[in-house]
Amino acid sequence: MKRLKKYINQNEWYLMGIILIYSIIVTTQNSGFFTLENFFDVLKGSSGMIILAMGILVVLLSGGIDLSFTAIAMFGGYSAARLMMATKIDNLAFAFVVSAVIGILLGAVNALIIHKFHLPTMIATLGTSSLFSGIMTTFIGTKTITVGMMPKSLRAFGGFRLFEMVNDAGSTYGLTVFIIPVVIVVVVTWFILYKTMLGRGVIALGNSEEAAKRSGFNLFWIRMFIYTYVGLLAGIMGVIYVAEVNSVYAVALYGTELTYIAAVVIGGAKLTGGEGKILGTLLGVIIVRLLNSTLVFLGLTSSWNGFFTGAVLLFSVGLTSYMSRLRSRRNLTFTD
Amino acid sequence: MITQMKKFIRQDTTLTVLLGLLIFLILLFGSILQDKFFSFDNIQSMGYQIPEFAFLALAMSIAMITGGIDLSVVANANMAGIMAGYVLTGAVFGLNSGMSDLTLVIIAILVALIVATLGGVFNGILIAKFSVPAILATLGTMTFYNGISTAITEGKGVVGFPDNYLSIGTSAPLGIPLVFYIFFIAFAVVAFVMVRTPFGQSIYLYGENRIASLFSGIKNEKMIIKTYALAGFLSGIAAIIMTSRVNSAKYNYGDSYLLQAILVAVLGGINPNGGRGKVTNVIIGILILQILQSAFTLFAFSPYAKRMIFGFMLLLIMVINFIIDKWGARSKSIAKDSEVVPQEAK
Numbered sequence A: 001m002k003r004l005k006k007y008i009n010q011n012e013w014y015l016m017g018i019i020l021i022y023s024i025i026v027t028t029q030n031s032g033f034f035t036l037e038n039f040f041d042v043l044k045g046s047s048g049m050i051i052l053a054m055g056i057l058v059v060l061l062s063g064g065i066d067l068s069f070t071a072i073a074m075f076g077g078y079s080a081a082r083l084m085m086a087t088k089i090d091n092l093a094f095a096f097v098v099s100a101v102i103g104i105l106l107g108a109v110n111a112l113i114i115h116k117f118h119l120p121t122m123i124a125t126l127g128t129s130s131l132f133s134g135i136m137t138t139f140i141g142t143k144t145i146t147v148g149m150m151p152k153s154l155r156a157f158g159g160f161r162l163f164e165m166v167n168d169a170g171s172t173y174g175l176t177v178f179i180i181p182v183v184i185v186v187v188v189t190w191f192i193l194y195k196t197m198l199g200r201g202v203i204a205l206g207n208s209e210e211a212a213k214r215s216g217f218n219l220f221w222i223r224m225f226i227y228t229y230v231g232l233l234a235g236i237m238g239v240i241y242v243a244e245v246n247s248v249y250a251v252a253l254y255g256t257e258l259t260y261i262a263a264v265v266i267g268g269a270k271l272t273g274g275e276g277k278i279l280g281t282l283l284g285v286i287i288v289r290l291l292n293s294t295l296v297f298l299g300l301t302s303s304w305n306g307f308f309t310g311a312v313l314l315f316s317v318g319l320t321s322y323m324s325r326l327r328s329r330r331n332l333t334f335t336d
Numbered sequence B: 001m002i003t004q005m006k007k008f009i010r011q012d013t014t015l016t017v018l019l020g021l022l023i024f025l026i027l028l029f030g031s032i033l034q035d036k037f038f039s040f041d042n043i044q045s046m047g048y049q050i051p052e053f054a055f056l057a058l059a060m061s062i063a064m065i066t067g068g069i070d071l072s073v074v075a076n077a078n079m080a081g082i083m084a085g086y087v088l089t090g091a092v093f094g095l096n097s098g099m100s101d102l103t104l105v106i107i108a109i110l111v112a113l114i115v116a117t118l119g120g121v122f123n124g125i126l127i128a129k130f131s132v133p134a135i136l137a138t139l140g141t142m143t144f145y146n147g148i149s150t151a152i153t154e155g156k157g158v159v160g161f162p163d164n165y166l167s168i169g170t171s172a173p174l175g176i177p178l179v180f181y182i183f184f185i186a187f188a189v190v191a192f193v194m195v196r197t198p199f200g201q202s203i204y205l206y207g208e209n210r211i212a213s214l215f216s217g218i219k220n221e222k223m224i225i226k227t228y229a230l231a232g233f234l235s236g237i238a239a240i241i242m243t244s245r246v247n248s249a250k251y252n253y254g255d256s257y258l259l260q261a262i263l264v265a266v267l268g269g270i271n272p273n274g275g276r277g278k279v280t281n282v283i284i285g286i287l288i289l290q291i292l293q294s295a296f297t298l299f300a301f302s303p304y305a306k307r308m309i310f311g312f313m314l315l316l317i318m319v320i321n322f323i324i325d326k327w328g329a330r331s332k333s334i335a336k337d338s339e340v341v342p343q344e345a346k
Helices: A002-007 A010-029 A036-061 A069-087 A092-117 A121-140 A152-159 A179-195 A197-207 A209-214 A219-245 A257-266 A278-298 A302-330 B002-011 B013-033 B040-065 B073-088 B101-129 B134-153 B163-170 B178-196 B198-208 B210-215 B220-246 B257-267 B279-298 B303-345
Strands: A161-166 A172-176
Touching (some): A010 A302, A036 A172, A036 A179, A036 A219, A036 A278, A069 A121, A069 A152, A069 A257, A092 A121, A092 A219, A121 B257, A121 B303, A152 A219, A179 A219, A197 A219, A257 B134, A278 A302, A302 B134, B013 B279, B040 B073, B040 B220, B040 B279, B073 B134, B073 B257, B101 B163, B163 B178, B163 B220, B198 B210, B210 B220, B257 B279, B257 B303
Antiparallel strands (some): A161 A172
16 A cells, blocks of 8 residues: 555546546446456557656656647648658558657747747747748648548558457457557656656756756757657657648648647646656546546547646646645745 | 946846837848838838737736636637627617617626636636636636536627627727727736736735745735736727627637637746746737738738747747846856856865
8 A cells, every 4th residue: 555655646536537527427327438348449549648758757747848749640641641641661660660750840940949049948949840840831832631542551550550349239349559659758758757857857956957957958859858858759749649630621620639738638638847746647638538538438529628628727727726736735835 | 338237137037029020020020021111001000009918918828827727718708709799780779779889888888807817707616616627627717607608609600790889990080090099008007016016016925935925915816817807807898809800709719819828928928837927028018910911911921830930939029038047047157157256265
């Protein structure tokens, strides 16, 4: 129990409680919810979000915020698909390499702008977000890629399952192959954050920039890592997204970045930096995805997505902020 | 003459840069587009378009001066617009309630303003009473207000408003759009409040140093709630103008205005960290953005190209501000050094 306490904090227990109670409510309303098939569905739908969420967690830990990752993801995924169609190179690895390289380059642009000009990260990435999206749509194209045009390797990747089962109605379902990149990304992120000096530097930067500088961290390379890492993950997510939806609208993800950030924040990461955990982030993503994908089981249309996501977000940030407010009032500090 | 100019530039570098940019753009587009740019139609259509998002930019600016931000302005405006729309289309009072159109319009305007102000008050309570960081609180309310709008309309638009409501957005007494008068008066009032009243000054003080503001006896919490209520109220005016111009209300109208509102506030010299910036400079920022918009429309640029240019501009302005600050700091320190040198020579 004590060991468990070390790994799971109070906020994460709350989140697990919410997930459990919500699942019970949905199950009583609709038995179709609590099945392995639905679990696999939710998992597949969450894959891209988990990958992006790991990147967002790294940025939030450093005390920054990135609004450009959806633009980067679309830039990478869409350009890779278009390039494959143009060059007739129908190879999945090629798609990932192209998208990842684009992601890293655009992330480096973010890092350079933020570090060299000391810009607030939110405003800087808001600017680069429109800039990247604008460059892509102006110079690469806006034509929707339909199922028929989609390169075969991407389509196969989107539909590939690690193992398959047959349900009562006779249709097959199974565990998506997306789980492999997801697990790799989560493990790598965990390793970097907790087992390397680089990761400690990210958290140090989030706690106090001045202290991080004085303890000898090279802030330029730390920022370079943070934003190129987000870029890289966005690039990977871009390919997964393209493979998943099978028909790509050029600015599809653009404008949804705040939902992703909301998921990470629900998971307990602080926008002020230095606080946030991988487990919490995963739980946050699960809550947002559950709300988005299971409202139909409660007889509500998808129009209610925003309402419930917003309500959960407000409730969770309201509660945690109020707790820390009470704490600081007791200590007679008035900083928040 | 030169010393006077230097003094003027030193006094308000942002204003100088903005005025320079404004004149440069007018001359540039004027010489390229000539009559098309200076035509009565083009100038009048600018007069229609400016107020629509000017109110959102103004709401954003006020929130940013406190050191916060209000991401919910557009979502709040849409929610208010939809509520007003339900009053106007008779969904609230029924079609045969015997109410004249004029009464309906007045009730609708009140509903829009009240809903939006309440939305702002809710933001303020979250930020002041629960200590939620402004960006998070308004991110949450943005999703939430948008969610309310989507849920009650099921994603459809509310359409078909009475003529005298539409005339708010379309009439132009003396050739100047009515909405432009509203914009002008509202800006004058807000500028006056920010500069000449204790409330306005307390907003600046809070943005500069909230603990100092607390210990100098300002009721921080009440002041923040009032500030975000004001931002909400301004979003409500934006809602009325938007809905009356397009004759409908929908949950996702003006999505692009959020970026533009932040862009204009930063362009107008509002410091995102709070405490600095003038509402009057924001007006020039709005004019610059509108001139660019109109010129791009005349050039027939795609919305994508516009987005690219606006993103680039936001970055450029931030970089220029950074360089000016650095340059200003350096020239000050050089001045100090030169004062010190003679003393050492003694």
